[in-house]
Amino acid sequence: xxxEGANTSSLNAEEPLFRLRGVRYAYQGRQTALxxxxxxxxxxxxxxxLGANGSGKSTLLKLLDGILAPSAGEMHALGREVAAVxxxxxxxxxxxxxxxxxxxxxxxxxxATVFDDVAFGPLQLGLAPQEVKAxxxxxxxxxxxxxxxxxxxxxLSGGEKKRAAIASVLSLEPSVLLLDEPTASxxxxxxxxxxxxxxxxxxxxxxxxxxxxxLDIVPVIADRVVVLGEDRRVLADGTPGQILGDRDLxxxxxxIHEHLHEHAGLRHRHPHDVEHxxxxxxPPGPEVGAMEPIAPTQRE
Amino acid sequence: xxxVEASRAPLERDARRSLGWVEHTLAGISxxxxxxxxxxxxxxxxxxxxxxxxxxxxxSFLALVLAASLSSSLYVLVGLxxxxxxxxxxxxxxxxxFIRRVWLGIPLFAxxxxxxxxxxxxxxxxxxxxxxxxxxxxxxxxVETAVVFVTRVxxxxxxxxxxxLTTPWADLLKGLRSLGVPQVFVLVLSMAYRxxxxxxxxxxxxxxxxxxRLVGGTTAREQRHWIAGSIGGLTSRSFKLxxxxxxxxxxxxxxxxxxxxxxxxxxxxxxxLFVAAIAxxxxxxxxxxxxx
Numbered sequence: 001x002x003x004e005g006a007n008t009s010s011l012n013a014e015e016p017l018f019r020l021r022g023v024r025y026a027y028q029g030r031q032t033a034l035x036x037x038x039x040x041x042x043x044x045x046x047x048x049x050l051g052a053n054g055s056g057k058s059t060l061l062k063l064l065d066g067i068l069a070p071s072a073g074e075m076h077a078l079g080r081e082v083a084a085v086x087x088x089x090x091x092x093x094x095x096x097x098x099x100x101x102x103x104x105x106x107x108x109x110x111x112a113t114v115f116d117d118v119a120f121g122p123l124q125l126g127l128a129p130q131e132v133k134a135x136x137x138x139x140x141x142x143x144x145x146x147x148x149x150x151x152x153x154x155x156l157s158g159g160e161k162k163r164a165a166i167a168s169v170l171s172l173e174p175s176v177l178l179l180d181e182p183t184a185s186x187x188x189x190x191x192x193x194x195x196x197x198x199x200x201x202x203x204x205x206x207x208x209x210x211x212x213x214x215l216d217i218v219p220v221i222a223d224r225v226v227v228l229g230e231d232r233r234v235l236a237d238g239t240p241g242q243i244l245g246d247r248d249l250x251x252x253x254x255x256i257h258e259h260l261h262e263h264a265g266l267r268h269r270h271p272h273d274v275e276h277x278x279x280x281x282x283p284p285g286p287e288v289g290a291m292e293p294i295a296p297t298q299r300e
Numbered sequence: 301x302x303x304v305e306a307s308r309a310p311l312e313r314d315a316r317r318s319l320g321w322v323e324h325t326l327a328g329i330s331x332x333x334x335x336x337x338x339x340x341x342x343x344x345x346x347x348x349x350x351x352x353x354x355x356x357x358x359x360s361f362l363a364l365v366l367a368a369s370l371s372s373s374l375y376v377l378v379g380l381x382x383x384x385x386x387x388x389x390x391x392x393x394x395x396x397x398f399i400r401r402v403w404l405g406i407p408l409f410a411x412x413x414x415x416x417x418x419x420x421x422x423x424x425x426x427x428x429x430x431x432x433x434x435x436x437x438x439x440x441x442x443v444e445t446a447v448v449f450v451t452r453v454x455x456x457x458x459x460x461x462x463x464x465l466t467t468p469w470a471d472l473l474k475g476l477r478s479l480g481v482p483q484v485f486v487l488v489l490s491m492a493y494r495x496x497x498x499x500x501x502x503x504x505x506x507x508x509x510x511x512x513r514l515v516g517g518t519t520a521r522e523q524r525h526w527i528a529g530s531i532g533g534l535t536s537r538s539f540k541l542x543x544x545x546x547x548x549x550x551x552x553x554x555x556x557x558x559x560x561x562x563x564x565x566x567x568x569x570x571x572x573l574f575v576a577a578i579a580x581x582x583x584x585x586x587x588x589x590x591x592x
Binding site: 062065067088091092095096099100104106107108110111112113114116119120121123124125126129132133150152153154168169172284 | 473555561
């Protein structure tokens, strides 16, 4: 296995890998998670789905992975009807090409050892033991966790679990990688190590769709950003620079909030996070509000 | 302690005491599992038994357990225990740890089971004690039966403990699989072991979160409500988790048929263990007939 996307699809380059039109999804038929999503995902894209908690990001990834079927609307993935894939038709081949890394690594790491978890996918493909071993060793090497292969998943730290979960999908050598909040709940150092690994996986043709609400990683891992609003529809679609530079959009999507901030006895109002997370090549950041002195009683 | 703290303390103590048994039980179970995991430290030691093929170990230990179960000679059982103890020591398992792990529970469980036999097995009474109309007279044959029973249980448990201590859980499961145990059974066992740990931690977290917010006493009714609610919440979480795990399996190509990666190679020493175990088992079964 290489760091490049390994598999190819029968789709031609002019067709999107994923095509969603008016896609809705409701859990148990009543709890709406997505409410009319239109989206195209193209081959080789590094797409970030940005949205606040509850905006339907994880549900959308599960739909893209064909493990959920839309409640309404049209959805095609890699030339297949997703509803059919979710009901088991051609699911085996579909999952060779599309790999999903779940938000909670404990969901993904269900075997007795890390190696067994990484080997699970290739074994389901019916590969020969030598091929399974080679793929597992390579996936573990790519994630830098060769030394953890015989460890039980519950012995691992949060960052190690995330890496093991990604390795367990990489061993399938998917051409499309879906990552559900890969940096959630990680300490800053581990988070940026993981971001670096994701960047390396994004080389030469592999399509990566990542959900997150962490704005600081977006310019690093995305060449396109789709924002899901709190109405569970696509609110905006653009480059990282365009999206992160639109302060009103980010406020509407509940991705930033305005708050009062103190600097050396002066108080001002500005949207949190934006100015720190701009794409270096993007438009200039928003101006912060004017400084005003804080009354002695307000400093408490 | 300040006045406020002093007045609050009895209430907190009461509240803790009343729910303490549930919390202690959960913490105990969780601790036991963690210890079980911790004991893989022994399984990863470079010992003689640790280096053996898990399939051979499983078969060998099963043969020895069978021999112990069928033996009614105290000498044979003591001999088997000595062999087990020697195997443990040669594999770097500390003797006190190994003995304590087996013998702490045996008298409690096996002893209670076998206690009536002391009085009901016919034979010469050791002594007789009259308590009104009731006469208590343990017999020599009854005591012998009890001792043989407890020793037999101890030998079997020792063999099982030694197998678990010297074999990583994952290898043990693969050993079972390669011996023909159905994959579904092995998978369920593996996943139960994997997730019970997580669910116990969640349950402990619930108790800790509650305790951290408890500022006054609660009534028994409130506590029952809380425990019932927690059980319901945990059941619902575990149901969601099981659905998510299944989805994660589907996402990696699971179609209902499990496959596992087993890569073991038999060595000469594995053969030696097998031959030795079969020889000891056969000797244990034949010895009572050959000895006077």
